[in-house]
Amino acid sequence: MAKITVNKVVHDLAGVDMKMPLLWYLREQLGFTGTKFGCGVSMCGACTVLIDQDPTRSCVTKLEDVGGAVTTIEGLGAETLHPVQQAWIEKQVPQCGYCQAGQMLLACGLLTENPAPSADEVDTYMSENLCRCGTYNEIRAAVLRAAEIASGGT
């Protein structure tokens, strides 16, 4: 029987349309509304979640193609805030906030791949996700700060 792990909890997928994008399963079946719908066609990144450690656009990932454990923004900092979230607060990144869950999950992906990125590397990686409010300079600063926090910096 098909199952899916979301934020460390295993869910049964019996009777669930396996062609449904993960985004709608998360939002509508599980009630995790932190992951957002911006376009539905993988052009904005607001729907980014982690599948195992990989940032993935859930709007175009069908349930049948989910091959690992899913982490949403709700699962990122359950008891204590994740370094990325800590940095996001420290640098006061969000304005409207709508894109930010996707940005934070994307940042997690970067730091897994590259724990000490340069500013240019941050730009290249994070440019995949759109922010209509223009928080980009704060995002860059927060990713660099998150790298410091994660590596034990104060």
Added chain:
Amino acid sequence: MTEFLRGPLTRRAVVKTGALVAGSLIVACRHLTTRLSDVKDDSSERMPSPFAGYLEITPDDKIRFVTTRAESGQGIVAGFAVLLAEELDVDPSSIEVTFAGVNNRLPTLSDAEGSATGGSSSTRRFYQPVRRTAAAAKEMLVSAAAALWSVDVAECKVENGKVVHASSQRNASYGSLATAAALLPTPQNPTLKDAANYKYIGKANRRTDIPAKVTGTAIFGIDVKVEGMLSATIVHCPFVGGDLQSMNDAAARAHPGVKDVVKTPYGVIVIADTFWHASSAAKKLQLQWLATSSASSAAILAAHKQLVETRGTVASSTGDFEATMGTATTKVDAAYQAQYLPHTTLEPQNCTAWLKSDGTCEIWAPTQDPASAAGIAADVLGINVSQVKVNVTLLGGGFGRRLRQDYVAEAVYAAKAVPNQPVKLLWQRTEEFTHDLYRPASYAKMSAGLDAEGKPVAWLCHIASSSIYSWLEEKPSNLIQPETQTQVDSSSVEGCEKSDYGIANFRCEWSQHEPGVPVFWWRSVGHSQNAFFSESFIDECAKAANADPLEYRLKYLTSARQRAVLELARDKSGWATPPPAGTGRGVAIHSCFGSIVAQVVEVSVQTGTIYVDKVTVVVDCGTAVDSFLVHTQMESAIAQALGATLKQEITVNNGKVSQLSLNSCQPITLSEMPEVVTFIVPSTANPGGIGEPGVPPLAPAVANAVFALTGQRLRSLPLRLAPTA
């Protein structure tokens, strides 16, 4: 004049809303004028707004502010918290701000009137009233403590949420005093804290709304959950104007989970158990539309060009343009154009509506105008507006789009089809592009005469564009003000209808052209394109006068405040030192919504692409409530303006919008964001607006910088360099 409510409000509000805690101290914040006397130079006062909200201090020490304004990222919530915190001496992030809605958390329905959020108006309109509200509450708490301790009020002060009597070492929390304070008369002239003692105002404070946005618990309109809720999506006419001819909805209705398919004046709505089912089913609709518009961008441009060749309606006029041109030493002529722009809020339009069995309607919406939302819902249902309850959520971007209530009407049509079941209607992204109401496309014919010194002495600006006023919804919201010049839509000429450069023979004309493309307010409205026209053209005049463009402006700006802003921009940008090879600098200065902004932009060009590397911003916004909010709103405005300057445009062809996706009409990305350095002119004057004033100078500053670097004068937005050999 500020009038405070207390006493009866407490009882009435508790009974009516159930949202307040019994025994709380409540002070309401209302002013009776619709124009702030301090806002002298802002002609775009579109939004009367008498009521800001109310402050509640609960017996268990919670400090809350219920506001009539909406939060779309611009930091209104945070700004109000700073002002309240300053007078109450508490940390701003300890203040919980919630949204009043309509028939919801406000004492009376009329309190919601004029509660639209826009025009960069919320903080500047309510700066004094909000501070006075908190100061009044503080004085009441101090009086209550003094009475409790039988001491003189003058011996008490407030510190970090407590009233303190130093000499007897007694203190009491605000919460413990709230009930007693609520019985006292409200001071009508509370003393505000002196600027010399500011702890929070002007500083970079932490925003109250950020933690929830970082943990994913913040609720936007799209996130609303109501027990038993259905989901819906809408397919609008693919033409900018058109009618549904026929529909075959059999396949859509047969799709799993679908409850109904509803034809409405707005489009065809599919209602299902989930959005996934509704949106999948919507793809199966077979719809035939008859276009009533054949608008095309090429035809619009041709019409605009023709219109500016004959006299338009005069918006403003001083002196004698023609006579002065006759004797001018140098003549400068140029024509500019700007395209339609989409709002591209990242959260698509949505609304949840519930028509209940008692005939009342409840709505949840990310709206900038809850009063109009209630009004349009009442219209659709044929009920009294007092029967509509509106809950305002966070907005995933506003930019003016959510001043329109079309998505509310649509959701209510859906709710009508499934009575007694809540239904959330959500737009697809393609609908956001094809069915937006756009920033108008405009054309400007500019003509100037310079004297022997190079001074601009004659100036004609003739604008051709659509009228936003003519596209406002049939039942106008409270935010429409009658135009004083009924033949000119002031929003079409704002930003170029007068000169900041003391040009004695000045005329601004407007010609209206309506190709059938809907237009609406977009961040900074008319200023967004008109500043591009006027601040590019003054640069061309400077060139014709062989003058440095910044010094030229300084020489002729008539306002000392504007000159001070530009001087600071000159100093902070290093203007006097030539930029490094490969970098061009451009400048622009513009005033709108009560603030003055100058921007110096540095650009470079690689393989024919323009890069904006740095923007130095100087802003005079009167008192800066929070320096970080000012800086981030400048960044936000610049990001949005840059997308419009270099990338985004909406074109139409045979009545259809050509851009259907984010990839074809993309805002800027992180790697395209310039470094932004912001300098705030110190001031204790009342605040000016901050949400929009950062937009207008950016496009002309970039065009001016491109000219400085390449010698190409680009007069059409978005800017495209001609290929060089």
